[in-house]
Amino acid sequence: xxxSKLQDHLKRCHPDKTEKDLRYFQTLKDKxxxxxxxxxxxxxxxxxxxxxxxxxxxxxxxxxKSGKPHTIGEKLILxxxxxxxxxxxxxxxxxxxxxxxxxNNTY
Numbered sequence: 001x002x003x004s005k006l007q008d009h010l011k012r013c014h015p016d017k018t019e020k021d022l023r024y025f026q027t028l029k030d031k032x033x034x035x036x037x038x039x040x041x042x043x044x045x046x047x048x049x050x051x052x053x054x055x056x057x058x059x060x061x062x063x064x065k066s067g068k069p070h071t072i073g074e075k076l077i078l079x080x081x082x083x084x085x086x087x088x089x090x091x092x093x094x095x096x097x098x099x100x101x102x103x104n105n106t107y
Contacts, residue, residue, distance in 0.1 A: 049099065051099070052096075052099030052100045056102055059073060059077055059100070059102060060073065060102065063077070074102060074103060077102065078097055078102055081097065081100075082094070085097075
């Protein structure tokens with residue numbers, strides 16, 4: 001857009017902002033560009049879910065290679081992983097464990 005048309009727009013539609021400094025508009029632009037969007041929120045959430053699915057697949061592969069029944073994942077492996085996370089990270093690991101679907105009849 002031509003600068004003259006931008007100035008006309010500013011004077012007509014935003015007369016209270018005509019005396020503002022250039023820094024004001026730059027910070028306004030920065031805030032607009034850094035605002036949270038749906039794409040950014042879903043991208044981080046889906047990455048977390050993908051990590052849980054990868055861990056679930058790896059554990060299921062190890063269980064099937066060992067020849068044990070898949071119920072061992074729920075009975076032994078998930079409690080063991082939870083204990084390791086609590087011991088090493090010193091935090092409750094329930095939210096991490098919930099992301100790993102390891103049921104023997106997962107659909």
